Amino acid sequence: MDFDEFFNSTNYEYKVVKGILRVPYTLQFEKTFPYLFQIENLVWQMGPIFIFSLVGWVFLLRTAFRKKDKKLFLLLSFPYFYFLYVGSWYAKFIRYMSPLLPFLIIFASFFIFFLLRLSKKLGIIVLIFSLISQVFWGLAFFSIYQKEDTRISASKWIYKNIPYHSKILTEFWDTKLPLRLEKKTPGFYKRESLDLYGPDDQKKFFYLSKTLSNGDYLIISSKRLYGTFMKLPEKYPLTSIYYKLLFEEKLGYKKIKEFASYPEIFGIKIIDDSAEETFKVFDHPKVIIFKNIKKFSQEKIKKILEDYVNDIK
DSSP states (O other), rough: OOHHHHHHHHHHHHHHTTSSSGGGGGGGGGGGTTTTTHHHHHHHHOHHHHHHHHHHHHHHHHHHHTTOOOOHHHHHHHHHHHHHHHHTTSSOGGGGGGEEEEEHHHHHHHHHHHHHHHHHHHHHHHHHHHHHHHHHHHHHHHHHGGSSSHHHHHHHHHHHHSSSSSSEETTTTTTSSSOOOBBOOOOSSEEEOOOOOSSSSSHHHHHHHHHHHSSSSEEEOOSTTHHHHHOOTEEEEEHHHHHHHHHHTTEEEEEEEOOOOOOEEEEOOOOOOOOOHHHTTSSSSSSEEEEEOOOOOHHHHHHHHHHHHHHOO
């Protein structure tokens, strides 16, 4: 890679994270609040101990000012300025907070040690709770990798239950199912990618209604699209209504199968659908399969969509 290529690639990433350049995979960050969004998702990254981390951070900061401890200020400076800077970015991928985790663990440990000195009984209770909750939290998330990937399970079901040569609609910018499994290939089906990232104009009404009328099945591989568009009805009135009507089965399509995987321990599931998109869609996405039962015409689908969109204007 020469200098120009390197500059262009780094400049691209800069524009993406700062929100100067809006790309499909960052639309999820529309309407999210800097700092608060990252704090919410740190709970998913760390588990219950994150609360003790925040309290420990405050206690250490108070101690540093009281004792004018330069070493403590040095310890606190990196996570503070890192969070202050990175937390202001438009793109708030959960992985961006990973450099904070070692510091937050230290802060939680400080708080527990403080409690032990203040009240041995209370400190031991908090220590035991922290250890048990973190072990359970880790085991719950480890259970994801003891199960078959939802996309593989869905692909097996597709090959077994959906007739070959059926037309399957998949979503642009997401995993196209079915996957290739042993001697079975996606070539057994007619697949068409449904591109929903364009502007919500009359062309999209025509395109969406025509594509839906010609499909036999529709497969949603993750919440990547509907999790974003349904939160942006002002910017995407048509697309948000489309998903609403699809899930309500008002477009002729009926949900016939769903594959979901959640962190689980002792039969208790941790529903992490609200976590930042990349926390879930890469290793345990929810796959939903719809069948075109009623076979609505293009004109009927277009009218249904237009009627609902006009109602919200």
